[in-house]
Amino acid sequence: xxxVDEYFFNQKEPYQSIMLYVRSIVLRTLPDITERYxxxxxxxxxxxxxxxxxxxxxxxxxxxxxxxxxxxxxxxFPILKNDNNRKQVRSLQLKSLEDLDQxxxxxxxxxxxxxxxxxxxxxHI
Numbered sequence: 001x002x003x004v005d006e007y008f009f010n011q012k013e014p015y016q017s018i019m020l021y022v023r024s025i026v027l028r029t030l031p032d033i034t035e036r037y038x039x040x041x042x043x044x045x046x047x048x049x050x051x052x053x054x055x056x057x058x059x060x061x062x063x064x065x066x067x068x069x070x071x072x073x074x075x076x077f078p079i080l081k082n083d084n085n086r087k088q089v090r091s092l093q094l095k096s097l098e099d100l101d102q103x104x105x106x107x108x109x110x111x112x113x114x115x116x117x118x119x120x121x122x123x124h125i
Contacts, residue, residue, distance in 0.1 A: 003037035011056070018063045018094050019054050025102060026052070029109045046116045052109075057083070066091040067108075069115045077108050 070090025
């Protein structure tokens with residue numbers, strides 16, 4: 001079993017279902033994205049540059065769908081939150097599957113992918 005799969009299957013519910021659902025949308029919406037296991041969490045890269053990662057933050061009760069270049073997306077997608085005062089990363093905080101608007105999420109993924117593809121550096125700040 002791949003480390004990413006192992007990570008997902010070791011999560012408790014509802015986190016496991018949320019993460020697997022998000023993963024399926026990401027892989028279907030962006031077929032050229034690369035999934036990898038780094039820093040003990042799943043990362044999704046475009047052209048070897050990180051675009052987003054999935055995580056469960058300690059002491060929190062949601063899946064953190066974190067966009068690496070989220071600071072550039074938050075005006076168009078106000079659903080993105082700045083948790084823990086991160087400089088660049090913005091995230092969706094999903095407590096249940098119902099919290100995710102699939103159509104809006106797909107638009108968010110496409111916008112994030114465009115920023116990553118046009119970026120010269122993996123991280124801006």
